[in-house]
Amino acid sequence: MIHSAPSPKIPKTYLAYLFDLDGTLVNSEPLKGKALALACQDYDSTTDYTIYQDVMGQDWPTVTQHFFAAANIKPDLNEFNQHFRLHYQTLLKEQLRLSKNLLPYLEHLAKLNCKIAVVSSAANWMIEQVLTQLKLEHFFDLIISQEDVSQHKPHPEAYLTALKKLNIKAKDALVFEDSFAGISAAQKAGCDVIAIRHEFNIKNDMSAAKTCLSDFKELLD
Structure with a gap:
């Protein structure tokens, strides 16, 4: 049974929105x-x-x-x-498919004065194929892949690297993750985290996330 946080509205606007790839942006x-x-x-x-x-x-x-x-x-x-x-x-x-209502949410973020990044432990070729195939590349200011770090999530290196490259403080970044390891990495970096629920991550403890959702429409309502 999945351990998850409640789903309140996000109470603030952030300067950066950092997305894991697999299971977060897409159904991979x-x-x-x-x-x-x-x-x-x-x-x-x-x-x-x-x-x-x-x-x-x-x-x-x-x-x-x-x-x-x-x-x-x-x-x-x-x-x-x-x-x-x-x-x-x-x-x-x-x-390959996008997560539910991801595209409208990315379009919403693109209208804000914020940075958007992919922070993934996947190899660069995987990220490139996904973003290119679904025509998402133009949304992202930065991509952090397996090749950019020496420590895998739950180590915070990937998120710390992204924050440094974006010149953003951790308190001003919101992370989207679908695994316990990813949530732990983001929290160790000092970021707020939203957990993404899907059928394949039922064994991951999501309780430490700020909130948990299965459809990005919940952030647009």
């Missing part, structure tokens, strides 16, 4: 799980893609080892990553 979390399972299948092993729920938001070595253990395989990681990438890119092209 289950697609990532499916791609991992398909990559395992390439090694003649079957595993349930929903086991990704157990490690969602954690670093890639933890995620892949979780699948390797479940599938009882010991592939070369670089080779496995190539299999994963091919499957994931295909699934993104076929099934």
Whole structure:
């Protein structure tokens, strides 16, 4: 059962709005799980893609080892990553969707005198494909990816890096996250956090977020 915060109206306007990518801007979390399972299948092993729920938001070595253990395989990681990438890119092209009413909310923010950024632990190629495919690139002033940091969420490095590059204080930034690791990272950086609920993050504790929602329309009403 998901642990979540209530959903009050956001009481202030921020100078920066920082968005995680997977599960926050788009529905890519289950697609990532499916791609991992398909990559395992390439090694003649079957595993349930929903086991990704157990490690969602954690670093890639933890995620892949979780699948390797479940599938009882010991592939070369670089080779496995190539299999994963091919499957994931295909699934993104076929099934990628924006989170509910994200586009109107981004259009709303674009009219404000604020900064908007993507702060993700995903590899740069993943972020680029998602933003390009859905024609979102023009909304964002900054993109922080896996390649820009040495510490994965829940370490706050990604958010601290974004704040520094945007020249924004933590108290003036609002973060959107869909995992316990992401929420923890943003809070350690000193930012307020809104948790995004979806069907795939039911095992993540959202109770520390300022509020929790499943539809960005709740911020436009």
